[in-house]
Amino acid sequence: xxxxxxxxxxxxxxxxxxxxxxxxxxxxxxxxxxxxxxxxxxxxxxxxxxxxxxxxxxxxxxxxxxxxxxxxxxxxxxxxxxxxxxxxxxxxxxxxxxxxxxxxxxxxxxxxxxxxxxxxxxxxxxxxxxxxxxxxxxxxxxxxxxxxxxxxxxxxxxxxxxxxxxxxxxxxxxxxxxxxxxxxxxxxxxxxxxxxxxxxxxxxxxxxxxxxxxxxxxxxxxxxxxxxxxxxxxxxxxxxxxxxxxxxxxxxxxxxxxxxxxxxxxxxxxxxxxxxxxxxxxxxxxxxxxxxxxxxxxxxxxxxxxxxxxxxxxxxxxxxxxxxxxxxxxxxxxxxxxxxxxxxxxxxxxxxxxxxxxxxxxxxxxxxxxxxxxxxxxxxxxxxxxxxxxxxxxxxxxxxxxxxxxxxxxxxxxxxxxxxxxxxxxxxxxxxxxxxxxxxxxxxxxxxxxxxxxxxxxxxxxxxxxxxxxxxxxxxxxxxxxxxx
Numbered sequence: 001x002x003x004x005x006x007x008x009x010x011x012x013x014x015x016x017x018x019x020x021x022x023x024x025x026x027x028x029x030x031x032x033x034x035x036x037x038x039x040x041x042x043x044x045x046x047x048x049x050x051x052x053x054x055x056x057x058x059x060x061x062x063x064x065x066x067x068x069x070x071x072x073x074x075x076x077x078x079x080x081x082x083x084x085x086x087x088x089x090x091x092x093x094x095x096x097x098x099x100x101x102x103x104x105x106x107x108x109x110x111x112x113x114x115x116x117x118x119x120x121x122x123x124x125x126x127x128x129x130x131x132x133x134x135x136x137x138x139x140x141x142x143x144x145x146x147x148x149x150x151x152x153x154x155x156x157x158x159x160x161x162x163x164x165x166x167x168x169x170x171x172x173x174x175x176x177x178x179x180x181x182x183x184x185x186x187x188x189x190x191x192x193x194x195x196x197x198x199x200x201x202x203x204x205x206x207x208x209x210x211x212x213x214x215x216x217x218x219x220x221x222x223x224x225x226x227x228x229x230x231x232x233x234x235x236x237x238x239x240x241x242x243x244x245x246x247x248x249x250x251x252x253x254x255x256x257x258x259x260x261x262x263x264x265x266x267x268x269x270x271x272x273x274x275x276x277x278x279x280x281x282x283x284x285x286x287x288x289x290x291x292x293x294x295x296x297x298x299x300x301x302x303x304x305x306x307x308x309x310x311x312x313x314x315x316x317x318x319x320x321x322x323x324x325x326x327x328x329x330x331x332x333x334x335x336x337x338x339x340x341x342x343x344x345x346x347x348x349x350x351x352x353x354x355x356x357x358x359x360x361x362x363x364x365x366x367x368x369x370x371x372x373x374x375x376x377x378x379x380x381x382x383x384x385x386x387x388x389x390x391x392x393x394x395x396x397x398x399x400x401x402x403x404x405x406x407x408x409x410x411x412x413x414x415x416x417x418x419x420x421x422x423x424x425x426x427x428x429x430x431x432x433x434x435x436x437x438x439x440x441x442x443x444x445x446x447x448x449x450x451x452x453x454x455x456x457x458x459x460x461x462x463x464x465x466x467x468x469x470x471x472x473x474x475x476x477x478x479x480x481x482x483x484x485x
Contacts, residue, residue, distance in 0.1 A: 052394050052427045054467075057475035060426040063137035066479060072419070073472045075117040080469065085455050088114070092448055110451070111444050118419040118454045119146065119447055120439035124169040127441035130418075135177050138429045139437055142268065142415060143170050144182030146442035148449045149191050153248055159187040160252045164259055171263045179413055179436040180268045180300070180384070183256060185280045189249035193242060197279035199235040202228045214243055216250075219285035219320045219328075221278050223312030227353040229345070230275050253283055257291045260298050266329060268384065271302035273337040274353055275344065285317065289326055295380040297329030305365040306335035306354045314368055318375065327380035331415070332368055334361055334387070336453055362392065369396050376411045377403045384413045386438075388421035390467060393428060400433075409434070417454070423471045 053059065061069060078084050091097055097106040120127040120143070131141035145166050150156045163183055170178035186194060204210040205222045222228070238246065260267045269284045271277060281301065288299040303314050314330070321328045335354070342352045355361045365387065372383045373396065385396050393414065405412055415436045416425045429435040440450055 052397055052424075052431050054390065054423055054427045054471075057423075057471045058478060059430060060423050060471060061475045063426075064422075066476075069472055069476055069479075072117060072422070073469065073476065075113055075419070076469045076472070078113070079455055080466070088455055089452060092452060107444055110448075114451050114455065115444050115447070118417070118440075118451060120418060120441040122441065122443050124165060124441065127439060128169060128173060130439060130441075131173060131177055134437055134439075135174065137426070139425060139435050140179040140413075141177060142180045142182060142436045142438045143178050144270075144438060144440045145187075146440040146447035146450055147187045148184060148446075149186045150188065151190055151192070153190070153245065156188045156190065156249065156252060160256065163188070163256050167256070167259050167263055167265055170265055178265070179415075179434070180266045181260065182268050182270055182438070182440075183253075184270045184272070185249075185253070185283050186272055186276065188252040188256075189279070189283070190245060191276065193245050193249065194276040194279040196235065196238065196242060197246065197282065198276050199231045200238070201278040201282060202231040203235055206231075207234075214238065214246055215282075216286040217289050218282055219289070219326075220313070220316040221281045221285070223309045223316055225309040225312055227274055227309070227345070227350065229348045229350045232348070250283070253287055254290070257287050257299060261291055264296075266298055266300060266382075268300045268331055269302060271304050271333065271335075273340045273344070274307070288321075288328060289324070292327050292329070295327050297327045297380075297382050300329035300331050300382070300384065302331045302333060303368060304333055304335035305368055306338065306361045308353055308355055310364055311368055311371075314371070318372075318381075321381075322379075327382075329382040329384070330372060331384040331386055332365060332372070334365055334389075362389065365389070365392055366395055370399055373399050373405065373412070374403060377405050382411045382413075384415050384436075386415040388416055388424065390424060393424050397428065397431065397433060420454070421468065423468050 064072075078088075091106055092110065097103050120130040120141075127141075127143060131143065134141060143166050145159070145162045147159050147162070150159055163181070166181050170181055200210075200212055201221060204212060205226070206228060257267060259265075269280065272280055284299060284301040288297070288301065291298045301317070303310050305311075318328060338354055341354050345352045355364060369383075369385055369392065372381070375381060376383050385392070387393055387396075396414070400409075400412060413434045413436055414425070414428045415438060416422070417438045418440070425435050425437060440447055
């Protein structure tokens with residue numbers, strides 16, 4: 001295990017953006033302040049001659065057809081209605097809709113609405129068509145086979161083959177059409193084993209004398225503030241069968257990494273909930289040490305900035321990587337498992353590992369973003385800023401200009417999910433930045449957990465989709481007026 005270095009908290013705090021945004025006192029980290037308010041809160045000090053234009057709906061949606069705008073508007077408005085989302089979630093989870101005619105009807109409706117909006121297609125061929133379409137609009141694709149979890153080795157092997165096929169599909173498209181491929185460690189390593197590995201890693205953090213014979217070289221996984229309550233008692237060592245399964249899981253990941261190295265296709269490792277995230281970080285960092293060379297990160301880790309320990313863990317990992325000369329790639333996100341994390345922490349009698357307010361989460365994302373932008377401007381490494389937040393996008397773009405990172409730069413990529421924050425995507429792209437859309441693909445039944453998270457994320461009048469809804473209405477009105485007059 002790499003030596004644990006406690007970072008001075010002031011180091012990352014010195015990287016605050018120049019902004020006069022007022023504190024937002026919402027106790028709910030999932031609530032997103034309407035972009036119209038965020039626009040007003042941006043002070044003149046944050047603007048530059050190269051500010052991102054998010055006002056002209058005509059420019060932003062010039063490449064989008066009328067039918068696509070209408071479909072997007074309908075889906076985004078539907079997911080903004082709480083009762084509508086509740087009904088949709090209940091329907092997709094209800095046993096009444098698991099078989100027979102009702103299931104067929106529910107799947108047909110889902111396929112034509114939420115699935116069509118948030119996903120790239122049911123197979124690689126359909127995903128290719130969707131990526132070619134967004135390429136024409138100046139965006140790139142992050143291609144992800146939409147499987148979430150596996151529970152046995154046979155399932156893991158099948159999922160690996162699909163991830164390998166995703167790499168083949170990606171490199172078959174025109175150069176630079178696909179910026180990254182996605183892998184979920186939960187799909188190539190049984191969930192029960194990930195939980196066991198995470199327990200052992202947490203206990204080793206509590207008791208450094210614990211020896212884990214199977215553990216490879218790795219960057220720091222925990223910080224002083226990382227939650228360890230998931231592991232209440234000393235776990236038993238891995239059995240011989242579990243060690244064999246661990247070796248198989250590692251072989252799967254290495255095979256995928258080697259395929260990505262051969263194809264020069266960066267691999268983004270998705271983050272999950274904290275009960276299994278230590279094992280995921282272990283797989284990610286140990287693979288990065290093997291495969292990231294020179295100034296070309298292939299394996300990218302994900303930092304979820306709604307977690308209180310995110311900044312400390314990021315600083316520890318980057319410092320350790322610098323010490324051994326490994327260029328690291330990171331994807332910054334806010335996070336998608338708030339409900340799970342809060343419920344689990346409460347069940348153990350511990351405070352939530354998630355920031356208490358949405359503003360704390362915004363601050364953490366922006367601080368980590370600023371720190372990594374400064375870092376890649378002066379040395380090795382790459383950064384993916386995956387955000388739907390208007391303010392964070394603008395601040396990061398301003399920071400990139402300030403420190404001299406050219407707009408079209410292989411070290412920096414902005415990213416948003418397919419079907420979300422399209423205005424921000426087009427605005428950043430129009431300003432010259434590299435922008436990708438995360439394009440999950442696979443059968444509707446397989447990506448249902450992903451669709452449920454997107455439905456939950458967009459619920460309510462304050463949801464992140466509010467800005468897009470407003471601009472799409474404006475553009476549809478402009479086009480209708482132009483057609484009539």
